[in-house]
Each structure stands twice: as C-alpha cells, then as structure tokens.
Amino acid sequence: MQFKDSKWDTVIEAKQNPLSLDLKQIIEYRDLVILFVRRDIATTYKQTILGPLWYLFQPVFTTVMFMIVFGHVARIGTDDIPPVLFYSIGVILWSFFSSLLMCQANVFSSNKDIFGKVYFPRLTAPISIIFSELIKFLLQFGIFVLIFIVYLFNGYAEFLSPGLLLIPFVLLWLIFMATGIGLMVSSVTTKYRDLAKALEFFISMFMYAAPVVYPLSEVSERFRIFFVLNPVTAVLECFRSLCFGTGGVSLHMVLYSIGCTLIFVLLGVFLFNKNEKVFVDVI
Amino acid sequence: MEDIVIKAENIGKYYRLGQINTGMFYLDAKSWISRKLGIEDKTLKIGESAGDRNGFWALDDINFEIEQGDRVGIIGKNGAGKSTLLKVISRVTAPTKGRIGIRGNVASLLEVGTGFHHDMTGRENIYLNGAILGMKRAEINEKIDDIIEFSEINEHIDTPVKRYSSGMYVRLAFAVAASLDSDILIADEVLAVGDAEFQKRALGRMNELSSRQGRTVLFVSHRMNAVKSLCRTGMLLDKGKIVLRDEIDKCITGYQSHLYEKKSFEDLSHYDNEFFELLEFKLVDQDGHDLAMPVENHDKAFVRIELNMKKIHHAFTTGYAIYNSEGILMYWSYSVDDYDENNNVKMGRNVLTGEIPNHFLNEGEYYIYFSASLHYIQWLVNPEVDSPCLKLYVQGGLSESPFWTMKRPGVCAPVLKWTVNNSGLI
Incomplete structure (x- = not known):
C-alpha cells in the first residue's frame, strides 16, 4: 500500500499497537511534561495560608498520631527500630503510593477537557503525574532523612550501610507498581465513575493490610501468607530493611512482587492505550 | 501527487x-x-x-x-x-x-x-x-x-x-x-x-x-x-x-x-415505526391548502402533520424543528407545548396543525424538519439526523410600517410593541 512509504509523517489507522509507548513523541513533548508538573505543583496550594508547607505537616502529624496510637496505646512492636523512624518512613511511603495510585486512576477524568480537544501523546499525562507526586514525596522524604541523620550520630551508626544506595531502585519499583495499578483502574473508571470513590475507600483500608503501621515480623504465622501475597508488602519491607537492616523480606517475596509489578505495568499501559483512543466518545 | x-x-x-x-x-x-x-x-x-x-x-x-x-x-x-x-x-x-x-x-x-x-x-x-x-x-x-x-x-x-x-x-x-x-x-x-x-x-x-x-x-x-x-x-x-x-x-x-431537495414525499413510508406511521408532513395556509411560496411575513402559515397512531405512549411528543439557511436552529415546537389534556394524540388517524408565528422569522429560506420522540427516552425521528424536510421561503410583508419594507440584518425580524409618550411632558 502507498501508506507504507515514507512520504507520510503521520498515518492514522483504526488499529494501533496497544503496547506502543511512542517514546520518541513523548521526548518531543517533554516541555509539556514539565509544564504539567509545574501546573500541578503550583496550583494545588494557590490561595491557601500555609502553601506547600502542607506537604510537610501531613506526614509529621500522621507520624505523631501513629506513634501515640499504635506505639503507646496498642503497643505494636517496631522491630527495635526507633518508632519515629519506623512510622515516618511508613507514612511517607504509603502516602506516596496511595496518592500516586489515585492520581493515575483519575487521569482520564481530570484531563477530559484537554483530551477531548487536542492531540498530544496521552502518556505525557501519567508521566507528569509521576514527577509531580515524586517531588511531593522527595520534600516529605527530606524530613525522614533529617531524622535519620540525627539518629546516625546518636548511637545508630550501624544504619549506615551500602544497601542505602539501592533505595532509588526500590522507589522506582514502587512508582511502577502504583502507576500500573492506577492505569489499570483508570480505564475502568471512565465508564463506571463510582469505582474511583470505591478505590479511595479500598486504599485507605488497604493500608492496614500492608506493613505500614507494623512490621511483617509482628504478623502471626497463620496470617502471614496473606501479607506475603500482597505485592506492596515486599516493597515496604525492602525499604525498611535497606534503611535499618531489619525485617523478614525474602528473595521469593521480592521476585514475586517485581513480577506482579511488571504485569501491572504492561496491563496498565495496554489498557490505557486502548482506552485513550475511544474514551472521548464515552466520558 | x-x-x-x-x-x-x-x-x-x-x-x-x-x-x-x-x-x-x-x-x-x-x-x-x-x-x-x-x-x-x-x-x-x-x-x-x-x-x-x-x-x-x-x-x-x-x-x-x-x-x-x-x-x-x-x-x-x-x-x-x-x-x-x-x-x-x-x-x-x-x-x-x-x-x-x-x-x-x-x-x-x-x-x-x-x-x-x-x-x-x-x-x-x-x-x-x-x-x-x-x-x-x-x-x-x-x-x-x-x-x-x-x-x-x-x-x-x-x-x-x-x-x-x-x-x-x-x-x-x-x-x-x-x-x-x-x-x-x-x-x-x-x-x-x-x-x-x-x-x-x-x-x-x-x-x-x-x-x-x-x-x-x-x-x-x-x-x-x-x-x-x-x-x-x-x-x-x-x-x-x-x-x-x-x-x-x-x-x-x-x-x-x-437541504431543500433532501426528502421528497414519496419516501414518507420510511417513517413508519411501532408507534406511528407518518401519513403527511406539509405546509398549509389558513384554508388548509398547500402553502404557496414565497410566504409574506404577515401571512398565516401552518405545519400540518398527519399521523396514524399504532401505540400510545405517555411520553410521546411530535412537532418540528426549524433552521435558517445558515443551519442555525431557530426553535423547536411540539404539539404538547400548548398543553391540554384533550389535545393528546389518540389511536388511529390524527391531524396536528402547528402555527408558524407571523412577524418572527426574517426574510429568507427556512428548513422545517419533522420531529418525534418519547420525551427523554428515545428519538423516534430525530430532526438532526434523519427526518423529512420542508422548505419555507419568507419574502415581503415584514411590517405594516413604511419604514420597514426591506430585509434587515438579524436572525429574526419581530415587530415589537413600542410606546411613545409625549403628552404632558415638557
């Protein structure tokens, strides 16, 4: 066919490869990604008193709450990790995971006005969400790093280990997992809007099913299998064991969780690509 | 190439x-x-x-x-x-x-x-x-x-x-x-x-x-x-x-x-569904005769719809949509707008006559599309998609005033009430 030859810059067809990422185009649109990130960050706290300080208050207060409720009242152990470090990293990681997942799940509905009017590589939207959530996370993570350093110089020097260098990879793993799940859900929420509400509820429940406020070692043998089957468990435990050298994470759990993550991402991108072609007609 | x-x-x-x-x-x-x-x-x-x-x-x-x-x-x-x-x-x-x-x-x-x-x-x-x-x-x-x-x-x-x-x-x-x-x-x-x-x-x-x-x-x-x-x-x-x-x-x-030629009336049988059969859709004058074109703006003109109702549904509505030559929708009109319990269609043959207002349209060509639906449930005949069309041509008779005898700009050309008060004012 004459469509195959190189004289066309763009060929629009009914069917396109549903796993294509079209990275070349996304790189072409990198300025758009940057501007989306700036829009998200700059406008979230416009017309508020404290502005971006809210990013810092949230984890600080939640950590204090958890220390009181789970540490002092419920007396759940923390694997001998100083409670403030244990809870703060749990809170920060979990809020990153859940808010990234929620944003990805709503990517179509929150962008429907632009998606319906102009073409640009749609994957720029989820990618920019990753970056804006990552920036929020890094601000919060800064608090943890400060506390961590204070402890390093006050009798916990053994926390300093080469394992800390692996932290970026664990973060990447968490990002992919949240994005994969989020994109999978996003293609369904365009059709059934109540799913977004349901998801919000499930995520808040789900926090108690993952080792956020307690370490895996506190879970009795009988129930442990459910926690091991939860792919988020391995990420959280891995993170803690890299920071504190504790925790009961096994290689099997890690491989299982990474496998799940790959499936989530592939399926998420597949469904996203399939959906972005037609969702304009649905929403 | x-x-x-x-x-x-x-x-x-x-x-x-x-x-x-x-x-x-x-x-x-x-x-x-x-x-x-x-x-x-x-x-x-x-x-x-x-x-x-x-x-x-x-x-x-x-x-x-x-x-x-x-x-x-x-x-x-x-x-x-x-x-x-x-x-x-x-x-x-x-x-x-x-x-x-x-x-x-x-x-x-x-x-x-x-x-x-x-x-x-x-x-x-x-x-x-x-x-x-x-x-x-x-x-x-x-x-x-x-x-x-x-x-x-x-x-x-x-x-x-x-x-x-x-x-x-x-x-x-x-x-x-x-x-x-x-x-x-x-x-x-x-x-x-x-x-x-x-x-x-x-x-x-x-x-x-x-x-x-x-x-x-x-x-x-x-x-x-x-x-x-x-x-x-x-x-x-x-x-x-x-x-x-x-x-x-x-x-x-x-x-x-x-737009004008779109439908001839031989194919009205096309508008036959489980609720009604469209027998006639035309423009008539005061005496019920076919309307002669062009129509002067002060002449009475009516849209006449003849239906053979086969099934009665409480939400049934019928009427017409009128567009000007630029494709702008002037208005929709349904027989049930002028609401009256006794005015509903009944089983069998029904003739509905809707008046086209005088001194409302401007001079020009208009296209009148038949419309029928179960209100808020489904279209039976959607005037925007597939519907028989009548052409109305309005010329002259814009007003009784010697100041307004030619076409003026504007989508519509109503003759409106004015009062001028000058007695007793300084």
Whole structure:
C-alpha cells in the first residue's frame, strides 16, 4: 500500500499497537511534561495560608498520631527500630503510593477537557503525574532523612550501610507498581465513575493490610501468607530493611512482587492505550 | 501527487447511539450475558430494541485528498459528521476503520482556551497552552511578545486568568493558537466566540497564515460568509458521506439546495415505526391548502402533520424543528407545548396543525424538519439526523410600517410593541 512509504509523517489507522509507548513523541513533548508538573505543583496550594508547607505537616502529624496510637496505646512492636523512624518512613511511603495510585486512576477524568480537544501523546499525562507526586514525596522524604541523620550520630551508626544506595531502585519499583495499578483502574473508571470513590475507600483500608503501621515480623504465622501475597508488602519491607537492616523480606517475596509489578505495568499501559483512543466518545 | 498533504481512505467512525452503556457495571454485565445467551435483554427500556443501542456511522467511507496550501471549508448540516471528521484528523478520537496519511504537523483549534488553568497567570497559561498544542518552550519564548501584543492583554499578562473578562480570555487563547507554526491548521467554529471586531481580526489572521505562508487550512463553520471569504475549495458532508468536493461557491450552493431537495414525499413510508406511521408532513395556509411560496411575513402559515397512531405512549411528543439557511436552529415546537389534556394524540388517524408565528422569522429560506420522540427516552425521528424536510421561503410583508419594507440584518425580524409618550411632558 502507498501508506507504507515514507512520504507520510503521520498515518492514522483504526488499529494501533496497544503496547506502543511512542517514546520518541513523548521526548518531543517533554516541555509539556514539565509544564504539567509545574501546573500541578503550583496550583494545588494557590490561595491557601500555609502553601506547600502542607506537604510537610501531613506526614509529621500522621507520624505523631501513629506513634501515640499504635506505639503507646496498642503497643505494636517496631522491630527495635526507633518508632519515629519506623512510622515516618511508613507514612511517607504509603502516602506516596496511595496518592500516586489515585492520581493515575483519575487521569482520564481530570484531563477530559484537554483530551477531548487536542492531540498530544496521552502518556505525557501519567508521566507528569509521576514527577509531580515524586517531588511531593522527595520534600516529605527530606524530613525522614533529617531524622535519620540525627539518629546516625546518636548511637545508630550501624544504619549506615551500602544497601542505602539501592533505595532509588526500590522507589522506582514502587512508582511502577502504583502507576500500573492506577492505569489499570483508570480505564475502568471512565465508564463506571463510582469505582474511583470505591478505590479511595479500598486504599485507605488497604493500608492496614500492608506493613505500614507494623512490621511483617509482628504478623502471626497463620496470617502471614496473606501479607506475603500482597505485592506492596515486599516493597515496604525492602525499604525498611535497606534503611535499618531489619525485617523478614525474602528473595521469593521480592521476585514475586517485581513480577506482579511488571504485569501491572504492561496491563496498565495496554489498557490505557486502548482506552485513550475511544474514551472521548464515552466520558 | 507530490503536494498532497492529507489523504484519507475509507474512513469510517461508528458511534453507539444514546447511552454507551447503562453506566452500571451490574446492568452491563447482565445485558452482555443476555445477548450472549440470546435471551431477552431486560435492561432495555420499553420500546427499545437492541438495534437502537447499536448506533450509526458518523463517518461512512470517506475518501479525499487535500493539496498543500489549500483552504478547505467543510460544510453540512448539524450531525453531518463535520466535527467528527476534524476530530479524527486531529487524532482526538480514532477512526473505526480506514486510514489517513498526513504530511507535516497538524495543529487544531477545536476550541480556544483548552487547558487554561484558572489559577495561573496569562503568561504561565501561554506556556502551558502552547505546549499542549505542541510548541516547544524555546519556540514560545521567541513568540511570547507577539502573542501578548496580538491578544492586547498587555499589563494584565501576569494576573491569573480567572480575573480576565471573557473577551480577554478568548483573545489570549486565540493568540496562542494562531502563533502555531503548523503545516496544517484545523479550525472548528473558532470564530463562534468573541465580539465582531475580534472575529474580523481572527479571520484576517487565518487568511494571512494560509495565503502568505502557504499553510493548509481545514475550516468548519456554520457561517457561510466566513467560509466563503476564507476557503478556496469545499467539502459538503451529509450523513457521514461526502456529497460534493468542489470549489467553495459550488459547495455552498450545493449545501443550500441539498437541504431543500433532501426528502421528497414519496419516501414518507420510511417513517413508519411501532408507534406511528407518518401519513403527511406539509405546509398549509389558513384554508388548509398547500402553502404557496414565497410566504409574506404577515401571512398565516401552518405545519400540518398527519399521523396514524399504532401505540400510545405517555411520553410521546411530535412537532418540528426549524433552521435558517445558515443551519442555525431557530426553535423547536411540539404539539404538547400548548398543553391540554384533550389535545393528546389518540389511536388511529390524527391531524396536528402547528402555527408558524407571523412577524418572527426574517426574510429568507427556512428548513422545517419533522420531529418525534418519547420525551427523554428515545428519538423516534430525530430532526438532526434523519427526518423529512420542508422548505419555507419568507419574502415581503415584514411590517405594516413604511419604514420597514426591506430585509434587515438579524436572525429574526419581530415587530415589537413600542410606546411613545409625549403628552404632558415638557
């Protein structure tokens, strides 16, 4: 066919490869990604008193709450990790995971006005969400790093280990997992809007099913299998064991969780690509 | 062959009519299972068959080529598929079948101001909007002064756009879009916003872009004057098909006469469904005779609908929709508007007569489409999709006043009540 030859810059067809990422185009649109990130960050706290300080208050207060409720009242152990470090990293990681997942799940509905009017590589939207959530996370993570350093110089020097260098990879793993799940859900929420509400509820429940406020070692043998089957468990435990050298994470759990993550991402991108072609007609 | 920039082959776009699904997963699943098992689908509403959900082809086997530097006006009445075609070319939605090859980059002005964020300043929005339309940061840096100048926003450029007047908002948005360096520019009703002066400037700008810089323009508008002044060739669409691809003047004439010829009355049997059979749809005068054209604006004219009702539904409505020659909907009128319990249709033969108001329409041609529906449930005959059409030609009799005997500008031409009080005033 004459469509195959190189004289066309763009060929629009009914069917396109549903796993294509079209990275070349996304790189072409990198300025758009940057501007989306700036829009998200700059406008979230416009017309508020404290502005971006809210990013810092949230984890600080939640950590204090958890220390009181789970540490002092419920007396759940923390694997001998100083409670403030244990809870703060749990809170920060979990809020990153859940808010990234929620944003990805709503990517179509929150962008429907632009998606319906102009073409640009749609994957720029989820990618920019990753970056804006990552920036929020890094601000919060800064608090943890400060506390961590204070402890390093006050009798916990053994926390300093080469394992800390692996932290970026664990973060990447968490990002992919949240994005994969989020994109999978996003293609369904365009059709059934109540799913977004349901998801919000499930995520808040789900926090108690993952080792956020307690370490895996506190879970009795009988129930442990459910926690091991939860792919988020391995990420959280891995993170803690890299920071504190504790925790009961096994290689099997890690491989299982990474496998799940790959499936989530592939399926998420597949469904996203399939959906972005037609969702304009649905929403 | 070398300078063909857009080539479309067998483009089709299928839409499911009405609701895409029931919106509830449980009902969708039930409906899907019923269909698979071949049993009656209980989620269908009364009087609805599975075929109603199946939908229609908004674009049906479209083939065309567009040369570099051409300015193409895409015309056709509402629902003909114009906007769908532009959406497919600009990749907002994917075609159901067929292929389009495009040479060069495409910028679409489907709606100005897309992606503006209310809390961000004009300047920030220029960058964001520009990037959404496909510009690079460096490109915008280069052009930002021109954009600000063209938009006439000047000192307000660093104010959040939510404090802008709607005029400022539109001017800024258009200025960004018009600064795009695209090879192909797609514009859908962009001129429908803004005041007359802005529209003139915007049209001038588009003219300049295409004639001086050799860009290809695809333009959709219901305003035939704008299409005529901007475009060189035209593409006339009807029910998802291209009926004419020729010089713009021929297309506009074709559009106007096409609307008229669209339906002859031999095929009224086509409008036969489980609720009624359409026996007659015509314009009559006071005495019930066929209306002689043209009609003077003070002459009585009536739309006469004769139906053979086969099934009574409490939500049944019928009436007509009237459009002017530019495709603008003047109004809808239903027999139940003038509500009266005794006025309902009954089983068997019914004759409904609706008056067309005197001294309301302006001079010109009007197209009257038959309409019938189960109110808020489903269309039986949708005036925008597939409906018999009558042509009404109004000329003369505009008013009894010696000051108003010729056509005036305006969509309608009412003779309104005035009082002049001067007795007892100093």
